[in-house]
Amino acid sequence: MTDPHKSAVGAATQPAPMVFFLSDSTGITAETLGNTLLTQFPTQGLDRRTIPFITTEEQAHEVVAVIDRVAASGRRPLVFSTAVSPEVRAVLAQSAGHFFDLFGAHIGQLEQALGSSANGLPGQAHGVGDAARYQSRMAAVEYAIEHDDGQSLRALERAELILIAPSRCGKTPTTMYLALQHGILAANFPLVEEDFGSMSLPEPLLPFASKCFGLSSLPVRLSQIRQERRPGSKYASLSQCTYELRNAEDMYRVNNVPHVNSAFMSVEEISATVLQRMHLHH
Structure with a gap:
């Protein structure tokens, strides 16, 4: 046995x-x-x-x-x-x-x-066979890098999407994925404590409210992620994360900004949600 x-x-x-x-x-x-x-x-x-x-x-x-x-x-x-x-x-x-x-x-x-034969050529999906689409994706990546985390406000009018969220909610990987995979001109803008004095969008974003999409998270999850970056800091504390997320979600609602809780979503899932809800298709 x-x-x-x-x-x-x-x-x-x-x-x-x-x-x-x-x-x-x-x-x-x-x-x-x-x-x-x-x-x-x-x-x-x-x-x-x-x-x-x-x-x-x-x-x-x-x-x-x-x-x-x-x-x-x-x-x-x-x-x-x-x-x-x-x-x-x-x-x-x-x-x-x-x-x-x-x-x-x-x-x-x-x-x-x-009713036709395949051409049998490798590398069509991820090569440069479609030169125009390839160049579009590379231009979108350059745009995402320049406009990461609010570093530049130049040419925001060209943006097809502006992701807004408190720090460490997934803005950067999502904009980079949308640029590289879909050729979307995406900027991202951090929401900080100073932005929560009123429920208005940050001033640089006011002319582009229709392009904004918000990300949120769960306080415990956000605190865990921030602890890895700055352990023991106020920035990573559960109370600070709760405060920022609550105010960010209130801002989204007041300004009719579509948003999603990204706490347990992959970059691919966040991106698909953004594309669908913002009607962005290349």
């Missing part, structure tokens, strides 16, 4: 299964799609590895050898691939891993639906 305690100990010491994300470009799409599927298994510990720029059959064979060595150790890995080249895909599919072809599984259906 098997001892359940020994079984539990053995399971606990098993190394985490390996996941390979393979691509003939940057690997970003393979990571994104693969990790999205893996979120449905939140309790499963995984050892992830991305291998980008697999552009030749020779390179593909080298990657397969790596995967096969892992499989031979008794851990059959998961393999997510977005390789475009049929030749490269065919080689990768020969690996001993659980192979998920995220590209080939759908390209045939698309060719049939659109």
